[in-house]
Amino acid sequence: MTTSTTTQAPVAHNVGSLAAVTSPTTAHLPAHHKPKHNAPAAHVPNRAAHFDTSLSIPVRKYLQTYGLTPPRAESYEVQKKRCLAQLALKTTDIERFLYLSTLRYNNVHLFYRLLTDHFTELTPLVYTPVVGEACQRWSEIYQQPEGMYLSFEDKGHLSTIIQNWPQQNVEITVVTDGSRILGLGDLGVGGMGIPIGKLALYTGCAGIRPEGTLPLTIDLGTSNKALHEDPLYMGSRRDKVTQAEEIEFLDELMAALKERWPDIVIQFEDWKNPFPSLERYRQDYAMFNDDIQGTGAVIMGGIIGAVKQSGTAPKDHRAVFLGSGSAGVGVAKQIVDYFVHEGLTEDEAKSCFWLVDSKGLVTQDRGDKLAEHKIYFSRTDNNGQQFKNLDEVIEYVKPTIIMGLSTIGGAFTPEILQKMAKWNERPIIFPLSNPSSKSECTFEEAIVHTEGRALFASGSPFQPVMYNGKMYHGGQGNNMYVFPGIGLGTILSKSVQVTQGMIYASGEAVPTMITEEEKQLALLYPSVTRIRDVSARVALHVIRAAQKDNVDRLHHLREMDDATLEAWIKDKMYDPHKETQELEDEVRELVQDFSATPRL
Ligand SMILES: NC(=O)C1=CN([C@@H]2O[C@H](COP(=O)(O)OP(=O)(O)OC[C@H]3O[C@@H](n4cnc5c(N)ncnc54)[C@H](O)[C@@H]3O)[C@@H](O)[C@H]2O)C=CC1
Ligand SMILES: CC(=O)C(=O)O
Numbered sequence: 001m002t003t004s005t006t007t008q009a010p011v012a013h014n015v016g017s018l019a020a021v022t023s024p025t026t027a028h029l030p031a032h033h034k035p036k037h038n039a040p041a042a043h044v045p046n047r048a049a050h051f052d053t054s055l056s057i058p059v060r061k062y063l064q065t066y067g068l069t070p071p072r073a074e075s076y077e078v079q080k081k082r083c084l085a086q087l088a089l090k091t092t093d094i095e096r097f098l099y100l101s102t103l104r105y106n107n108v109h110l111f112y113r114l115l116t117d118h119f120t121e122l123t124p125l126v127y128t129p130v131v132g133e134a135c136q137r138w139s140e141i142y143q144q145p146e147g148m149y150l151s152f153e154d155k156g157h158l159s160t161i162i163q164n165w166p167q168q169n170v171e172i173t174v175v176t177d178g179s180r181i182l183g184l185g186d187l188g189v190g191g192m193g194i195p196i197g198k199l200a201l202y203t204g205c206a207g208i209r210p211e212g213t214l215p216l217t218i219d220l221g222t223s224n225k226a227l228h229e230d231p232l233y234m235g236s237r238r239d240k241v242t243q244a245e246e247i248e249f250l251d252e253l254m255a256a257l258k259e260r261w262p263d264i265v266i267q268f269e270d271w272k273n274p275f276p277s278l279e280r281y282r283q284d285y286a287m288f289n290d291d292i293q294g295t296g297a298v299i300m301g302g303i304i305g306a307v308k309q310s311g312t313a314p315k316d317h318r319a320v321f322l323g324s325g326s327a328g329v330g331v332a333k334q335i336v337d338y339f340v341h342e343g344l345t346e347d348e349a350k351s352c353f354w355l356v357d358s359k360g361l362v363t364q365d366r367g368d369k370l371a372e373h374k375i376y377f378s379r380t381d382n383n384g385q386q387f388k389n390l391d392e393v394i395e396y397v398k399p400t401i402i403m404g405l406s407t408i409g410g411a412f413t414p415e416i417l418q419k420m421a422k423w424n425e426r427p428i429i430f431p432l433s434n435p436s437s438k439s440e441c442t443f444e445e446a447i448v449h450t451e452g453r454a455l456f457a458s459g460s461p462f463q464p465v466m467y468n469g470k471m472y473h474g475g476q477g478n479n480m481y482v483f484p485g486i487g488l489g490t491i492l493s494k495s496v497q498v499t500q501g502m503i504y505a506s507g508e509a510v511p512t513m514i515t516e517e518e519k520q521l522a523l524l525y526p527s528v529t530r531i532r533d534v535s536a537r538v539a540l541h542v543i544r545a546a547q548k549d550n551v552d553r554l555h556h557l558r559e560m561d562d563a564t565l566e567a568w569i570k571d572k573m574y575d576p577h578k579e580t581q582e583l584e585d586e587v588r589e590l591v592q593d594f595s596a597t598p599r600l
C-alpha cells in the first residue's frame with residue numbers, strides 16, 4: 001500500500017515530520033468539514049481508522065480507500081469473530097500481546113471495541129502479567145513505534161523534539177525511565193511496554209481518546225549490565241545517570257511537556273526511586289505517581305471492605321508489609337489516612353504498621369541508614385530487638401493483615417498463611433507484587449491454607465479456585481481501578497494539581513461500586529467487566545475533591561449534582577463502539593452536502 005502515511009518514527013530535531021500528519025485522503029475536503037477522525041491515534045499509522053472493514057462502499061470511495069480493503073462491508077460481530085479466532089491461533093502469550101498491539105496500530109477503534117467487550121480476558125494480555133514479559137523482551141519483539149523515546153543525550157533539545165509528536169491534543173502522558181518495571185527490575189527502554197499498556201487502559205477503562213495519550217520512555221541509561229551486552233538492546237549502553245543529572249533532565253522535560261500541552265496530566269510510573277520527583281513537581285504540575293499514590297488509593301479502597309468484613313476495628317488491626325519501597329510506603333500511608341478518617345489519631349494509626357524490607361523489620365535502631373521514605377514507619381517499640389526476616393516479624397506481630405509489595409514471588413509460604421488462618425477468623429492476605437511470577441502467593445495457596453477464609457486481593461489476576469466444593473473468586477488489587485479515573489477527573493475538571501484529597505477520593509470511590517452480590521462473595525473490588533463505570537465514579541469523586549481543594553478550573557461543574565456530573569463524565573468518555581459509525585455518518589453527510597464525486 002503506497003498511500004498510507006506514517007505519523008511516527010520522529011526524527012530528533014526534525015520538526016518537519018509534522019507535515020506528515022495531514023492525511024492526503026481528506027486534503028480535498030473543505031476545512032470545516034474534515035471528519036474529526038482525520039486525527040488518528042498517535043500510535044497508529046495515519047488513516048488507520050479509514051480502513052475499517054465495516055465502512056460502507058460509498059464511504060470508502062469518498063475516503064479513497066475503496067479497493068484497498070476486501071470488498072465486503074462487514075459487521076462488528078464478524079470482525080470480532082475473526083479477531084478472536086486469530087487470537088486463538090496464537091500459542092504463546094507474547095504472540096497474543098503482539099497480535100493485539102498490531103491490531104491497535106492498524107485499527108485502533110476495533111482494538112478498543114474488543115478490549116472493552118472482553119476486559120477480563122484481554123486485560124492480562126495488554127497489561128500485567130503479560131506486559132512484564134513483553135518489557136523483558138522488548139528489543140527482541142519490537143515491531144512498531146507506539147510512543148516517544150527521549151534520551152539523556154537529548155538534554156537541551158527536549159522542547160524541540162517533543163514537537164515531533166504528531167498529535168496536537170495530548171491530554172495525558174505516562175512516563176517511565178524503565179528502572180523498576182513491575183517487580184522485574186531495571187529493563188531500560190524495554191519499560192516502554194508499561195506506558196503503552198497503562199495508556200491503553202486509560203482509553204479502554206476511562207475513555208480518554210487514544211490520540212490524547214502519549215506513552216513516554218526516558219533513556220537515562222541502565223544499571224542492567226545484561227542489556228549493555230545485548231546486541232539487540234535498543235537503548236543507550238551508558239550507566240544510569242546520577243540523581244542530580246536526572247533532576248536536571250526532568251526539570252527540562254516537565255517544562256517542555258507543559259509548554260507544548262499546557263493542560264497535560266503527567267503520570268510517573270515504575271521509577272526506582274520516585275519520591276524526589278513527586279515532591280519536586282506535585283505543586284507545579286497536574287502530576288501524580290501511580291506506584292505511590294495510585295496504588296495507595298486502590299489498596300485503601302480494598303482495605304475499607306476487608307476491614308469491615310474482618311469484623312475487627314481499625315485500631316485492632318496489625319499490618320505487616322513485606323516491601324517498604326514506593327508501593328509499600330504509599331499503601332501504608334494511604335491506609336493511615338483511612339484509619340485517621342475512622343477516628344484514630346495519626347500516631348495510633350501509624351502504630352498499626354510493621355514494614356519489612358530486605359534487611360528485616362524497619363526499626364529506628366537497626367543500625368543502617370534508613371532511606372528517607374522508610375523513616376516515618378520505622379518502629380521504636382522493639383526494645384532493641386531486631387527481626388531479620390518475614391518469619392520472625394510474623395511471629396512477633398501476629399498480624400491481621402499481610403501485604404506483599406516486595407517483588408518476592410512465594411514469600412507468603414504455606415506456614416505463614418496457615419498461621420494467619422490460626423490467628424484470624426478472616427485473615428487479610430494481599431500479595432500485590434507483579435507480574436504473577438512475583439506474587440507473594442497464589443490465590444489457590446491463600447484459599448487452601450486458610451480453609452477458604454482469606455480476604456484476598458492480588459496485583460495480577462488469578463483464576464477462580466474450587467475448594468471443598470465451593471467456588472472462590474479473588475479480587476485484583478491493582479491501581480488500574482483508580483489511575484484511569486484519576487486522570488479522567490483531572491483532565492475533565494482542568495485541575496492544575498493532583499492533590500492528596502483527589503487521591504484519597506479515588507480510593508474511596510472504588511468500594512462504592514461493589515454490588516450486594518459481590519459483597520456476599522466477600523469480593524473487595526468490583527468486577528473488572530464494569531471498569532468503565534468504576535472509572536467514571538472515580539472521576540466523579542476526584543472532581544469533587546479537586547473542587548474542594550480549589551484546584552479545578554472548570555467551575556460550572558460545581559453547579560451540577562452528582563448524578564448529573566456522573567452522566568456528564570460518561571458522555572465525555574471515548575466510546576470505541578460509536579467511532580466507526582460516526583465516521584460513516586460524517587462522511588455520508590459530506591457526500592450529500594457536497595454531492596462529491598468519489599474519485600476511484
Ligand atoms: N498491585 C499494584 O497495583 C502494584 C504493585 N506493585 C508491585 O509492588 C512491587 C514493589 O514495587 P515498588 O515498591 O515500587 O518497588 P521498590 O523497589 O520501591 O520496593 C521493593 C521493596 O521490596 C523490598 N524487598 C526486596 N527484596 C526483599 C526481600 N528479599 N525481603 C523483603 N523485602 C524485600 C525492598 O527492600 C523494597 O523495600 C513490584 O512487584 C510492583 O509490581 C507496585 C505498584 C502497584
Ligand atoms: C501495577 C503497577 O503499577 C506495578 O506493578 O508497578
Ligand SMILES: [Mg+2]
Nearest residue numbers: 182269270291
Ligand atoms: Mg507501576
